[in-house]
Amino acid sequence: MPQTSYVRTEMVPERAPPPSTAGVIGWMRTNLFDGWMNSILTVISLAFVVWVLLSAVPWLISPTWNATSLQECWALIEAAGKPEGACWGVINERWPQMLYGFYPEELRIRPTLAFFLLFVALIPVLFNMISRRMNWLLLVLVLFGATFFAAASVLMVAVQVVLGAALAWLAYTVVTTKAGDRAEAIAAGASRLPNPLIFSALYVFLMPWLLWGGPIWSPIGAAMGFVLGWAAYRMLAAVIGNLGAIIAAFLVPVVWWLFLIGYFVSALSSVLPIGLEPVDSRLFGGLLLSVTIGVTAIAISLPLGIVLALGRQSDLMIVKSLSVMFIEFIRGVPLITLLFVASVLLNIFMPPGTNFDIILRVIIMATLFASAYMAEVIRGGLAALPRGQYEAADALGLDYWKAQRLIIMPQALKISIPGIVSTFIGLFKDTTLVSIIGLLDPLGIGNAIRSNAAWTGIVWELYGFIAFLFFVFTFSMSRYSMYLERRLRTDHG
Amino acid sequence: MTTLTDPPKGTFRLSMLINDSRYRSMTIQIVALIGFLTLIGWLTSNAAQNLSELGRGFSFGFLGEPAGYDINQRLLDYNNQDSHLRAALLGVLNTLLIAFLGCIAATIVGVFVGVLRLSHNWIVARLMTIYVEVFRNVPVLLWIVFAMAILIETLPSPRDFRGETPEASMALGESVAITNRGFYVPEPLFSRSLGDVHLFGNHPLRFDVSLDLVVILAVLIAGILTARLIGRRADRIQAASGDRPHTLWYQIGVIAVPMVLILTILGFFLGYPELKGFNFKGGTYLRNSLIALWLALSLYTAAFIAEIVRAGILAISKGQTEAAAALGLRQRRIMSLVILPQALRVIIPPLISQYLNLTKNSSLAIAVGYMDITGTLMGITLNQTGRELETILIGMAIYLAISLTISSVMNIYNNSVKLKER
Numbered sequence: 048m049p050q051t052s053y054v055r056t057e058m059v060p061e062r063a064p065p066p067s068t069a070g071v072i073g074w075m076r077t078n079l080f081d082g083w084m085n086s087i088l089t090v091i092s093l094a095f096v097v098w099v100l101l102s103a104v105p106w107l108i109s110p111t112w113n114a115t116s117l118q119e120c121w122a123l124i125e126a127a128g129k130p131e132g133a134c135w136g137v138i139n140e141r142w143p144q145m146l147y148g149f150y151p152e153e154l155r156i157r158p159t160l161a162f163f164l165l166f167v168a169l170i171p172v173l174f175n176m177i178s179r180r181m182n183w184l185l186l187v188l189v190l191f192g193a194t195f196f197a198a199a200s201v202l203m204v205a206v207q208v209v210l211g212a213a214l215a216w217l218a219y220t221v222v223t224t225k226a227g228d229r230a231e232a233i234a235a236g237a238s239r240l241p242n243p244l245i246f247s248a249l250y251v252f253l254m255p256w257l258l259w260g261g262p263i264w265s266p267i268g269a270a271m272g273f274v275l276g277w278a279a280y281r282m283l284a285a286v287i288g289n290l291g292a293i294i295a296a297f298l299v300p301v302v303w304w305l306f307l308i309g310y311f312v313s314a315l316s317s318v319l320p321i322g323l324e325p326v327d328s329r330l331f332g333g334l335l336l337s338v339t340i341g342v343t344a345i346a347i348s349l350p351l352g353i354v355l356a357l358g359r360q361s362d363l364m365i366v367k368s369l370s371v372m373f374i375e376f377i378r379g380v381p382l383i384t385l386l387f388v389a390s391v392l393l394n395i396f397m398p399p400g401t402n403f404d405i406i407l408r409v410i411i412m413a414t415l416f417a418s419a420y421m422a423e424v425i426r427g428g429l430a431a432l433p434r435g436q437y438e439a440a441d442a443l444g445l446d447y448w449k450a451q452r453l454i455i456m457p458q459a460l461k462i463s464i465p466g467i468v469s470t471f472i473g474l475f476k477d478t479t480l481v482s483i484i485g486l487l488d489p490l491g492i493g494n495a496i497r498s499n500a501a502w503t504g505i506v507w508e509l510y511g512f513i514a515f516l517f518f519v520f521t522f523s524m525s526r527y528s529m530y531l532e533r534r535l536r537t538d539h540g
Numbered sequence: 541m542t543t544l545t546d547p548p549k550g551t552f553r554l555s556m557l558i559n560d561s562r563y564r565s566m567t568i569q570i571v572a573l574i575g576f577l578t579l580i581g582w583l584t585s586n587a588a589q590n591l592s593e594l595g596r597g598f599s600f601g602f603l604g605e606p607a608g609y610d611i612n613q614r615l616l617d618y619n620n621q622d623s624h625l626r627a628a629l630l631g632v633l634n635t636l637l638i639a640f641l642g643c644i645a646a647t648i649v650g651v652f653v654g655v656l657r658l659s660h661n662w663i664v665a666r667l668m669t670i671y672v673e674v675f676r677n678v679p680v681l682l683w684i685v686f687a688m689a690i691l692i693e694t695l696p697s698p699r700d701f702r703g704e705t706p707e708a709s710m711a712l713g714e715s716v717a718i719t720n721r722g723f724y725v726p727e728p729l730f731s732r733s734l735g736d737v738h739l740f741g742n743h744p745l746r747f748d749v750s751l752d753l754v755v756i757l758a759v760l761i762a763g764i765l766t767a768r769l770i771g772r773r774a775d776r777i778q779a780a781s782g783d784r785p786h787t788l789w790y791q792i793g794v795i796a797v798p799m800v801l802i803l804t805i806l807g808f809f810l811g812y813p814e815l816k817g818f819n820f821k822g823g824t825y826l827r828n829s830l831i832a833l834w835l836a837l838s839l840y841t842a843a844f845i846a847e848i849v850r851a852g853i854l855a856i857s858k859g860q861t862e863a864a865a866a867l868g869l870r871q872r873r874i875m876s877l878v879i880l881p882q883a884l885r886v887i888i889p890p891l892i893s894q895y896l897n898l899t900k901n902s903s904l905a906i907a908v909g910y911m912d913i914t915g916t917l918m919g920i921t922l923n924q925t926g927r928e929l930e931t932i933l934i935g936m937a938i939y940l941a942i943s944l945t946i947s948s949v950m951n952i953y954n955n956s957v958k959l960k961e962r
Binding site: 077085092095365375379382394396397477479483513517 | 583660661674682685690
């Protein structure tokens with residue numbers, strides 16, 4: 048038997064991978080220079096990037112921040128010895144206008160406050176991830192910050208003291224108690240802070256008041272409509288039955304809003320004239336206008352879209368055909384025609400003598416427009432649900448509305464999140480169309496600036512800045528939707 | 541004999557309209573219908589009252605009156621003595637023109653970007669992502685106005701082309717003049733032209749059909765059909781014998797040779813733009829507004845199309861490619877026989893809805909003064925005649941007709957490619 052010449056008795060030590068497949072070089076070989084075709088593409092792209100940077104960066108760095116006209120910019124650029132450069136003076140001079148339009152300068156704290164409060168109000172709706180305490184802390188913080196911009200008075204100092212004390216107490220509890228202890232204390236029956244959604248609900252009435260001003264009794268009166276409806280339902284349900292009470296709960300607020308609220312506001316204003324200085328709609332402009340129209344239309348279009356989607360999916364023939372007609376009509380015409388309707392036609396369809404605010408008219412049309420698209424998105428979500436979900440809801444004995452609320456909608460809405468958010472983004476971008484019917488959104492302000500003698504001929508800086516403003520909003524919305532999708536994903540992996 | 545399964549023969553009570561599910565759906569529908577009709581009636585009566593207060597009725601008679609304004613970019617002949625109806629027709633044609641050009645350009649750019657975004661090349665993929673995010677996160681109206689401003693402010697004026705040492709020169713071998721007033725491109729002309737056919741005499745809807753164009757199109761279509769016949773024959777031979785004859789050159793030949801022949805017979809040549817006096821003469825004049833709108837709409841829509849294409853390709857599982865490779869298909873055949881047919885099923889419906897969006901977004905032409913249907917009928921005609929209700933109704937109806945046509949075509953396509961499930 049031939050002797051085995053060589054048997055290895057110990058393991059060979061691992062060798063490092065060849066340098067061409069690991070580290071920076073390996074990464075570049077697989078991702079940038081993988082074959083000659085790819086290498087050519089890489090070189091071309093690199094050349095493009097270098098070219099863009101070489102032409103953009105020197106242009107961007109330009110000592111023109113304080114210029115007051117395009118001519119002055121050119122003089123400054125020439126003095127700095129550069130061939131060309133951006134003219135940043137226009138942004139420096141006009142950015143308040145691009146943000147607020149012609150909103151009175153001394154009152155601009157109000158929209159700013161409304162904007163920050165919007166986030167405080169949105170957080171419990173959107174994230175559901177920070178604690179109640181943090182949310183209330185945030186609210187007090189924003190309000191406390193806002194007091195420093197208001198006119199100084201004895202009352203304001205008192206408010207500051209109260210808010211400061213609340214802020215200090217909340218911050219103290221946040222810092223001192225650990226999350227675990229807190230959970231135990233709550234389990235043992237300690238009182239919790241109220242749900243921050245209360246503030247979100249109040250914000251709906253607070254925002255128009257902050258933006259448009261007027262007596263404080265108008266938002267209170269508007270909110271009272273809901274309280275009255277609820278009270279009517281509670282009182283009448285026992286007396287005339289459920290259905291009668293529901294009808295009453297609809298009718299009472301409508302009567303209140305249409306006929307009685309005016310007396311209520313004027314009576315209370317004459318007794319207690321508390322309020323903010325009113326601001327006319329035509330002074331609204333810039334990003335303030337876009338956000339006002341966008342946020343309002345977005346908030347109303349979602350419930351309207353759900354109703355329309357349910358109508359389109361319903362078995363009731365007339366309800367279904369009405370929904371289909373509405374949705375297909377709105378989706379078939381461009382938004383600009385609907386805005387023409389808002390600007391010249393809506394008054395023709397109203398009772399003679401009615402003349403309501405142009406922003407309100409635009410919001411109405413934008414809401415109708417978005418709700419049709421929203422309905423289609425949600426219908427997609429409804430159609431994607433397996434039939435078994437509907438049957439399971441029926442088998443549990445749930446009625447139509449309970450099945451929708453507890454079983455169908457939570458799943459359908461989850462499926463439609465990407466579509467819903469892209470409809471929101473589309474609507475926000477579409478608010479620029481109001482510049483065509485003469486409102487001064489950022490684009491309208493931009494056109495006004497370009498027709499000003501001092502800034503005629505300015506292009507890149509101005510439109511680049513406006514584009515950046517929109518990009519910040521829409522890009523963060525789309526990132527939020529991706530985050531939400533990940534958070535709500537319940538399948539494996 | 542009565543059993544327990546028989547329905548109770550109770551008398552009809554009013555409360556059953558609400559509480560009995562047999563009648564409730566009826567009640568709800570009737571209430572909805574009454575509500576809808578009341579709303580329509582209320583709106584109509586308000587409109588009638590308002591119109592009579594303004595002292596005018598509801599009529600479309602204004603369409604026959606002379607328009608009195610000029611349309612600068614047009615496909616048919618028109619002068620300002622023509623009626624509002626003809627102005628509206630030119631507007632519709634301009635809308636369709638920009639929609640057509642925009643869809644083609646957006647598809648080309650979009651497919652290109654979408655495929656490159658999936659590239660293994662890191663830097664190319666990143667650049668394409670930046671393109672997509674930048675373009676689709678900024679309003680399209682901003683892009684349109686932006687493009688218009690760039691064209692006006694940065695391009696040379698026709699004056700700069702004059703003189704011994706001009707500051708600007710024409711591009712592409714002295715054939716295209718790019719100025720801040722618009723682009724002058726060579727125009728196709730025929731020295732032995734067959735002339736035009738005038739349809740509808742002097743009616744506002746009259747239009748001329750160029751016989752040259754008709755003949756060229758006929759030859760082209762005949763060529764394509766013949767090429768397809770050759771392809772079919774090759775398929776049959778392949779199915780019978782297993783060998784596929786080479787057909788590519790024949791197919792190119794039957795399309796190209798008759799085309800060259802007919803162009804020679806008609807005496808085809810290009811009319812180049814020339815600088816005469818203060819402006820360019822000759823050639824086809826594409827105004828700034830058209831170029832800006834076209835660029836902005838197609839680049840904006842391309843960003844969306846790129847995402848659709850990317851999603852469509854990603855939707856096909858890798859197993860399909862591998863299975864096709866296991867069958868022995870070559871790379872190109874895998875693409876054309878296995879991947880593309882499946883990817884297209886995913887891509888086409890959202891693609892067509894992007895075409896629809898582009899068509900509707902073309903109504904923003906009014907911001908740069910391109911005379912589409914929004915600019916003519918719902919713009920100047922509305923302002924001149926004061927007929928808001930009528931003009932906007934017609935305009936909406938036209939857009940609605942375009943949209944419904946496109947979406948019904950899409951439905952037919954969807955049904956034809958739907959997976960046939962058994």
